[in-house]
Amino acid sequence: MGQSVEQAGENTGTVPARADCSLPENVEECRMTRCWRTIAACLAAVLSAAVLSAAVLPGAVLAAEPAAVVHAGPPDNPVNSGAPTCARAGFRILLDVGHTARSPGATSARGGDEFDFNLRLARQIDQALLEAGFARTVLMVTEGRAIPSLYARVAHANELSANLLLSIHHDSVPDRFLEKWDYNGKPKRFSDRFKGHSIFISDDNPDPKDSLLFGSMLGQQFKLRGLQYTPHYTESFMGRWRRALLDADAGVYRYDTLFVLKKAQMPAALLEAGSIANRDEELVMASPERQKLISAAVVDAVDSFCAAQSDRPRLPAMQIAQHSKVRHALSAHSHRRTRERAGDAAPSVSVSQSNFDIH
Numbered sequence: 001m002g003q004s005v006e007q008a009g010e011n012t013g014t015v016p017a018r019a020d021c022s023l024p025e026n027v028e029e030c031r032m033t034r035c036w037r038t039i040a041a042c043l044a045a046v047l048s049a050a051v052l053s054a055a056v057l058p059g060a061v062l063a064a065e066p067a068a069v070v071h072a073g074p075p076d077n078p079v080n081s082g083a084p085t086c087a088r089a090g091f092r093i094l095l096d097v098g099h100t101a102r103s104p105g106a107t108s109a110r111g112g113d114e115f116d117f118n119l120r121l122a123r124q125i126d127q128a129l130l131e132a133g134f135a136r137t138v139l140m141v142t143e144g145r146a147i148p149s150l151y152a153r154v155a156h157a158n159e160l161s162a163n164l165l166l167s168i169h170h171d172s173v174p175d176r177f178l179e180k181w182d183y184n185g186k187p188k189r190f191s192d193r194f195k196g197h198s199i200f201i202s203d204d205n206p207d208p209k210d211s212l213l214f215g216s217m218l219g220q221q222f223k224l225r226g227l228q229y230t231p232h233y234t235e236s237f238m239g240r241w242r243r244a245l246l247d248a249d250a251g252v253y254r255y256d257t258l259f260v261l262k263k264a265q266m267p268a269a270l271l272e273a274g275s276i277a278n279r280d281e282e283l284v285m286a287s288p289e290r291q292k293l294i295s296a297a298v299v300d301a302v303d304s305f306c307a308a309q310s311d312r313p314r315l316p317a318m319q320i321a322q323h324s325k326v327r328h329a330l331s332a333h334s335h336r337r338t339r340e341r342a343g344d345a346a347p348s349v350s351v352s353q354s355n356f357d358i359h
Contacts, residue, residue: 084311088133091306092162095129096140096153096260097122098169098270103146106172108276109190110183112286114170117276121291122168128295134302138162154263164214164305165264166298170285171198171230171272174241178277195281196230197222199252200243200270202261210267212246214305218269219250221297221304230275267305271298 098118099105105114119141126139138160142149157165171194178189199219201211219229229251233243243253252269255261261268273294274285284290 084307086303086306087310088303088306089135091134091302091309092136092138092160092164093129093134093302094138094140094157094160094162094165094266095122095126096157096165096167097142098167100142100144100146100149102144103149106170106276107189108170108282109181109188109279110282111186111188112276112282114172114276117170117273117285118168121170121273121285121294124288124291125166125168125295125298128292128299129302132299132303134299150259154260157260158263158265162266163309164302165260165266165268166214166218166302167260167268167270169270169272171275172277173275174239181279189277190279191275191277192279194230194232195275195278196228197251197274198229198233198272199250200255200258200261200272201246201252201268202256202258203254204256204262205268206265207267210305210309211261211269212252213308214267214301215252215269216247216250217304218271218298218301219247219252221301222294223250225293225297227293227297 097115099115101113101115104116105118107113108117122139122141126137129137140153140156142153142156144152173191173194177191177193179191181188181190199215201208201215205211222229231245231251232238233241233253234245236242243255246252246254255270258270261270274281274290276282276285
């Protein structure tokens with residue numbers, strides 16, 4: 001057998017000329033050359049694939065890992081296969097729209113009714129919760145005058161046996177802090193002294209511990225989104241509106257006499273989303289961007305609270321029923337005592353307002 005091309009080159013030190021495969025004496029040499037080249041190409045392909053697998057793929061995996069945890073909003077907690085999860089489809093939250101069209105609450109710096117602000121924000125939160133899978137969410141809008149409407153909304157909330165109640169409000173200030181200005185040629189009142197949200201819970205609620213837990217979760221979600229709570233409720237100049245700050249990191253205050261919070265038979269919190277007496281914040285609170293930001297915070301807080309609840313052992317059905325009957329009996333007894341103290345022989349909704357605050 002004659003020399004191969006590689007051998008000839010090795011012997012001469014030069015690159016050999018390609019053999020003329022048309023000549024009979026070179027046919028065998030050409031056949032062997034093509035065979036060796038095919039084998040060499042196959043080996044090169046295998047080695048190249050091995051190198052890529054060892055060097056390139058690990059880098060690609062590491063580069064892809066951060067992308068898997070990128071979110072439009074604040075990042076979620078690290079994934080933990082043993083962590084409790086929320087059964088969203090079975091969790092019921094009541095969104096209570098603060099005040100009524102007839103008793104609209106505070107007046108904004110430009111003359112808007114608080115009730116309208118509350119309703120717009122509550123609808124946005126309701127939509128966000130439904131889209132997130134909380135299919136049993138209830139948007140509760142009450143009609144009528146202030147005090148009767150409080151009894152109506154509490155009675156309706158307790159009938160629905162919800163897991164959580166969140167009352168949606170927008171804040172103002174005591175009258176002595178209001179200043180005068182003209183808006184569109186009409187006299188209005190405002191106060192730019194305070195801004196920011198606040199969260200309230202009642203220690204008279206049947207479940208104050210879980211009420212505080214949810215309030216803190218909600219405050220943390222606001223904080224993660226760069227929203228700051230207002231600290232002015234701790235100041236002495238607030239007088240009768242001064243409140244104890246239970247969670248200084250999340251902005252959760254104690255407000256025991258808020259009627260909806262104390263009478264709801266489930267964990268409950270009240271959100272003052274922002275001050276509409278503040279001229280700048282009024283505009284911000286009316287913006288879709290802020291409403292969506294708040295809605296996202298509520299969804300994440302509800303999900304965290306739901307997961308925390310699902311990780312707890314449940315009471316037997318009989319024990320739950322007995323506990324519920326006791327609570328309802330106490331509530332009815334409390335209502336009777338209130339009516340007796342007020343000397344009210346009229347309908348049960350007409351009680352002394354000194355026993356609670358509307359807010």
